[in-house]
Amino acid sequence: MPESDSIVIVGGGHAGAQLCGALAAAGHAARVHLVCEEPELPYHRPPLSKSFLKNAGESPLWHRAESWFADAGISLHRADPAVAIDRAKRTLRLRSGAVLAYGTLVLATGARARRLPHLPPSLCNVATVRTAADASRLRDLLGSHRALTVVGGGFIGLEIAEAARALGLTVQLLESAPRLLMRAVSSEVADHVLATHRGNGIDIRLGVAVGSFELAGDRLEALAVDGIAQAVELMVQGIGAVPEHELASAAGLHCENGIVVDEHLRTSDPSILAIGDCSSFPDGTTGRRLRLESVQNANDQARTALATITGTPQPYRAVPWFWSDQGALRLQMAGLVPPDGERHRRDGATPGNFSILHYVGDRLACVESVNAPMDHMAARKLLESGRTVSPALACDPAVPLRQRLVA
Numbered sequence: 502m503p504e505s506d507s508i509v510i511v512g513g514g515h516a517g518a519q520l521c522g523a524l525a526a527a528g529h530a531a532r533v534h535l536v537c538e539e540p541e542l543p544y545h546r547p548p549l550s551k552s553f554l555k556n557a558g559e560s561p562l563w564h565r566a567e568s569w570f571a572d573a574g575i576s577l578h579r580a581d582p583a584v585a586i587d588r589a590k591r592t593l594r595l596r597s598g599a600v601l602a603y604g605t606l607v608l609a610t611g612a613r614a615r616r617l618p619h620l621p622p623s624l625c626n627v628a629t630v631r632t633a634a635d636a637s638r639l640r641d642l643l644g645s646h647r648a649l650t651v652v653g654g655g656f657i658g659l660e661i662a663e664a665a666r667a668l669g670l671t672v673q674l675l676e677s678a679p680r681l682l683m684r685a686v687s688s689e690v691a692d693h694v695l696a697t698h699r700g701n702g703i704d705i706r707l708g709v710a711v712g713s714f715e716l717a718g719d720r721l722e723a724l725a726v727d728g729i730a731q732a733v734e735l736m737v738q739g740i741g742a743v744p745e746h747e748l749a750s751a752a753g754l755h756c757e758n759g760i761v762v763d764e765h766l767r768t769s770d771p772s773i774l775a776i777g778d779c780s781s782f783p784d785g786t787t788g789r790r791l792r793l794e795s796v797q798n799a800n801d802q803a804r805t806a807l808a809t810i811t812g813t814p815q816p817y818r819a820v821p822w823f824w825s826d827q828g829a830l831r832l833q834m835a836g837l838v839p840p841d842g843e844r845h846r847r848d849g850a851t852p853g854n855f856s857i858l859h860y861v862g863d864r865l866a867c868v869e870s871v872n873a874p875m876d877h878m879a880a881r882k883l884l885e886s887g888r889t890v891s892p893a894l895a896c897d898p899a900v901p902l903r904q905r906l907v908a
């Protein structure tokens with residue numbers, strides 16, 4: 502195989518693994534190198550902040566077995582991160598010194614957990630959760646502590662808080678915004694999530710400022726909350742993630758809150774693509790730049806990348822969707838919550854089962870569902886079809902939303 506035909510994927514996460522699968526199905530596996538920073542085979546991250554923390558015996562869930570990569574002919578480079586791209590020579594250098602020539606390079610480098618400024622990175626009772634190693638460490642720490650402070654009321658912070666509470670720890674969650682999930686869900690859904698977790702005994706404090714820290718050796722002893730020192734036994738930082746684009750920036754690729762790509766996921770160098778959490782792409786409807794951290798986005802961008810690589814480019818136009826499991830709460834979103842949409846509530850059979858439908862003008866733009874998976878599936882299909890159903894019809898509790906697909 503000529504080296505100019507090689508497809509080198511940097512990042513053995515969700516997007517990289519999905520692209521391997523898509524390339525293998527299309528008969529291109531023998532051209533593929535997958536370069537992984539982590540020692541593990543590519544695995545699913547969503548369980549790491551959910552069931553994995555609650556079950557001591559749970560192992561990471563691999564995307565594919567090692568034998569699958571071997572049988573397909575994909576060259577795996579594990580625990581050997583890419584350190585430099587030479588765009589003129591079209592080569593990639595790995596930490597081990599190995600140099601891989603590429604025809605197409607795909608950056609699927611994901612994101613890294615954001616950390617609180619001024620807090621030393623390796624304290625023995627402070628954790629973040631991004632990788633399987635992070636989650637294993639936190640699981641051990643949860644087993645040996647009685648109280649947890651979670652900083653950040655986003656999806657991952659809430660999932661970890663719920664898991665710790667289910668394990669019997671005393672849990673406090675500190676959020677600087679006036680409500681939970683500020684950037685991701687409507688106030689109706691956020692209020693429901695707040696009431697549910699408070700009802701389960703999690704002490705959630707909103708609108709608080711986390712300030713200075715008191716350390717004793719490699720241990721965090723206390724942190725200031727609204728200026729008042731409070732003791733800490735164990736702390737998790739759940740304050741979001743930052744796109745991993747150092748490799749791309751160092752190679753002179755255009756980066757701005759992620760690696761900037763066009764609708765075919767090509768970076769400012771057309772022989773280099775970027776997919777998944779690290780890519781900043783143009784939204785097909787509004788034209789504004791988006792960067793999404795979701796399984797859906799990683800899966801669908803892998804498909805779009807395959808089309809670009811194989812010379813049949815299709816613009817990336819997938820409907821975004823997301824889920825978060827927090828104990829008995831299943832939150833699901835189809836579409837992105839518009840800042841100034843009109844909201845309508847669709848009630849289910851019980852008070853804890855409802856959907857919020859967001860309209861922009863008369864267009865259905867987003868549906869958030871709480872313990873209403875059938876609404877969610879129907880909403881995805883409706884949004885994909887581009888059809889619109891009036892709020893009065895869509896919110897009629899006597900008729901399943903899925904029936905509106907054929908109405």
Ligand code: FAD
Pocket residue numbers: 511512513514515516517536537538539545546547548549550581582583584609610611612630631632657745748776777778779793794795796797799822823824825826
């Ligand atoms: P990642 O899966 O992060 O993979 C990127 C990989 O690139 C990593 O393995 C990293 O080590 C590697 N890498 C980085 N730099 C280099 C380099 N220089 N060389 C080689 N390798 C490199 N999404 C949902 O939709 N629902 C959920 O419930 C949900 N829960 C989540 C829970 C947790 C704890 C986390 C962390 C994420 C969750 N997500 C969830 C988000 C989802 O997992 C991500 O959107 C998805 O993994 C993105 O895939 P990716 O391949 O872009 O990035």
